[in-house]
Amino acid sequence: EPEVTQTPSHQVTQMGQEVILRCVPISNHLYFYWYRQILGQKVEFLVSFYNNEISEKSEIFDDQFSVERPDGSNFTLKIRSTKLEDSAMYFCASRTFRGLRQETQYFGPGTRLLVL
Amino acid sequence: AQSVTQLDSHVSVSEGTPVLLRCNYSSSYSPSLFWYVQHPNKGLQLLLKYTSAATLVKGINGFEAEFKKSETSFHLTKPSAHMSDAAEYFCVVSDSGGGGNKLTFGTGTQLKVEL
Numbered sequence: 327e328p329e330v331t332q333t334p335s336h337q338v339t340q341m342g343q344e345v346i347l348r349c350v351p352i353s354n355h356l357y358f359y360w361y362r363q364i365l366g367q368k369v370e371f372l373v374s375f376y377n378n379e380i381s382e383k384s385e386i387f388d389d390q391f392s393v394e395r396p397d398g399s400n401f402t403l404k405i406r407s408t409k410l411e412d413s414a415m416y417f418c419a420s421r422t423f424r425g426l427r428q429e430t431q432y433f434g435p436g437t438r439l440l441v442l
Numbered sequence: 443a444q445s446v447t448q449l450d451s452h453v454s455v456s457e458g459t460p461v462l463l464r465c466n467y468s469s470s471y472s473p474s475l476f477w478y479v480q481h482p483n484k485g486l487q488l489l490l491k492y493t494s495a496a497t498l499v500k501g502i503n504g505f506e507a508e509f510k511k512s513e514t515s516f517h518l519t520k521p522s523a524h525m526s527d528a529a530e531y532f533c534v535v536s537d538s539g540g541g542g543n544k545l546t547f548g549t550g551t552q553l554k555v556e557l
Contacts, residue, residue, distance in 0.1 A: 359544070361545070367549075419545075430488055
């Protein structure tokens with residue numbers, strides 16, 4: 327069964343450093359998402375991406391964040407200058423697109439980011 | 443705006459007894475509702491979803507949920523708990539109002555299953 331994969335599984339970085347989190351969505355999916363879960367808190371939407379552009383983003387997704395689909399398979403989340411409060415589990419998700427009909431989002435296993 | 447409220451942060455049951463995890467939702471549009479499960483150190487797995495078809499939805503591992511519009515509820519149930527059901531469960535809502543169909547998660551219910 328196809329799966330969403332994410333790398334790395336864990337990342338430790340220093341405050342102010344740039345990090346890139348990588349995701350390989352399911353191959354025939356067209357909508358891509360990033361969510362995050364700060365320890366002990368609920369999962370929060372960051373951004374959705376379709377047809378090579380952001381379709382929706384949350385207030386969390388400020389200028390420090392960017393997303394890219396550099397090739398036909400990868401979907402990345404970049405944090406330009408990490409802050410302590412960026413420490414969280416980051417989940418990638420993808421789904422097929424059939425108009426407004428709600429299709430299931432399939433989640434990857436997550437990348438745990440720790441900013442020191 | 444859409445939101446979900448999970449009424450219990452922790453639920454503890456004995457193995458073999460029924461499970462009830464409660465969820466109420468709020469949505470400006472016709473919502474789709476989901477239950478996801480997260481086992482320790484694992485990703486989010488879809489248990490079941492409601493997308494305006496049958497109001498009683500059956501999912502994996504014997505779980506089911508009933509969409510009740512009049513009560514704005516989508517409670518998750520299972521007739522008989524198993525030790526492997528111990529995990530965190532998230533009620534999730536999505537509406538068709540935004541093009542991206544973002545998911546809005548509840549705060550989660552930690553299910554503990556005791557012998």
